[in-house]
Amino acid sequence: MNKIKVGVAGYGVIGQRLADGVALQGDMELIGVADVAPTLSVRALKEKGMPYKFFTAAPDNTAALEAVGIPISGTLEDLVKQVDIMLDATSAGVGLKNKEIYKKYGKKAIFQGGEKNAIADVFFHGYANYEKGLGVDYLKLTSCNTTGLIRAVDCIDREVGVEKVAITIIRRVADPGDYHRGLTNALQIDKAPSHQAVDLMTIMPHVEATGILVHTPVTHGHIITVVMTPKKDISVDQAIAIFEKHPRIRVVSIDEGFLGNASLFRYARDLGNPRGDMYEIALWKDSVVKSGRDLMFAINIPQESVVIPENIDAVRAAMQMQKDRTSGTEATNTYLGIGTWKKQ
Numbered sequence: 001m002n003k004i005k006v007g008v009a010g011y012g013v014i015g016q017r018l019a020d021g022v023a024l025q026g027d028m029e030l031i032g033v034a035d036v037a038p039t040l041s042v043r044a045l046k047e048k049g050m051p052y053k054f055f056t057a058a059p060d061n062t063a064a065l066e067a068v069g070i071p072i073s074g075t076l077e078d079l080v081k082q083v084d085i086m087l088d089a090t091s092a093g094v095g096l097k098n099k100e101i102y103k104k105y106g107k108k109a110i111f112q113g114g115e116k117n118a119i120a121d122v123f124f125h126g127y128a129n130y131e132k133g134l135g136v137d138y139l140k141l142t143s144c145n146t147t148g149l150i151r152a153v154d155c156i157d158r159e160v161g162v163e164k165v166a167i168t169i170i171r172r173v174a175d176p177g178d179y180h181r182g183l184t185n186a187l188q189i190d191k192a193p194s195h196q197a198v199d200l201m202t203i204m205p206h207v208e209a210t211g212i213l214v215h216t217p218v219t220h221g222h223i224i225t226v227v228m229t230p231k232k233d234i235s236v237d238q239a240i241a242i243f244e245k246h247p248r249i250r251v252v253s254i255d256e257g258f259l260g261n262a263s264l265f266r267y268a269r270d271l272g273n274p275r276g277d278m279y280e281i282a283l284w285k286d287s288v289v290k291s292g293r294d295l296m297f298a299i300n301i302p303q304e305s306v307v308i309p310e311n312i313d314a315v316r317a318a319m320q321m322q323k324d325r326t327s328g329t330e331a332t333n334t335y336l337g338i339g340t341w342k343k344q
């Protein structure tokens with residue numbers, strides 16, 4: 001079997017996890033990663049023995065990289081020449097510049113949620129519109145919150161249909177280790193509707209959505225409350241059963257000890273997951289209630305890792321490795337070990 005050759009541009013919060021995720025895929029080969037400077041992530045890569053080849057995206061910084069002993073395998077262009085597809089996890093706006101390199105060498109690319117929609121041919125989600133990504137040159141992923149939200153909305157939609165959703169996102173203000181956004185003893189609200197609601201409608205245009213976002217002075221995870229109007233009336237137990245079938249949704253309860261975002265982060269670490277990551281969103285069964293026909297529930301979004309499976313799905317779709325959402329997402333889940341705990 002010829003493996004699909006993949007490169008990762010940007011070795012930061014998302015890029016590290018993308019590299020690890022690709023390396024786990026039995027039908028993909030990680031050719032290398034690229035970044036611009038000897039960041040802590042790059043230094044950690046060296047300390048771990050350079051499991052991935054490193055390419056510089058800023059040749060002018062070669063001396064700084066060499067000064068700390070980072071072995072350089074070439075430039076970003078050298079990496080692009082060797083791959084079938086690039087996963088671009090660079091800072092917002094950089095992907096657009098990198099796209100010119102990808103186009104120059106006729107290579108496909110996957111971009112992250114921070115880029116403008118215009119950068120890609122298709123705004124992509126592995127479960128909601130996998131088939132639209134088949135054979136497409138440039139795909140853009142949804143943001144962390146939108147990715148997790150769509151998982152929950154899409155699985156109900158496929159069973160009974162969804163008419164509309166209204167969301168409130170309780171959003172962490174910064175990632176762990178960030179210093180560019182200071183934590184303050186305050187909550188900050190954005191103008192409505194939130195981009196996550198708008199993005200959901202772009203991916204699922206048949207669903208009406210709106211939402212409010214509140215920045216919260218924490219660093220681990222987001223919590224989203226969802227009010228959903230299904231097209232067919234279903235019970236709380238029926239809704240929970242639908243959620244429980246989804247491989248990328250972990251249904252939890254307060255009685256089990258999952259009191260909030262910190263409980264889930266700790267549980268991921270107790271499981272031995274690298275960096276305390278969890279690919280699944282968590283959905284509290286204790287939060288699923290009804291008001292008339294409307295369903296209300298709450299989900300937790302592990303912001304640093306939740307988009308990794310959908311990125312791998314995007315590679316599968318763009319390279320036409322699997323031709324339908326079921327086989328594509330199942331292959332990703334198998335290699336990442338997603339859902340194995342449901343079988344125990």
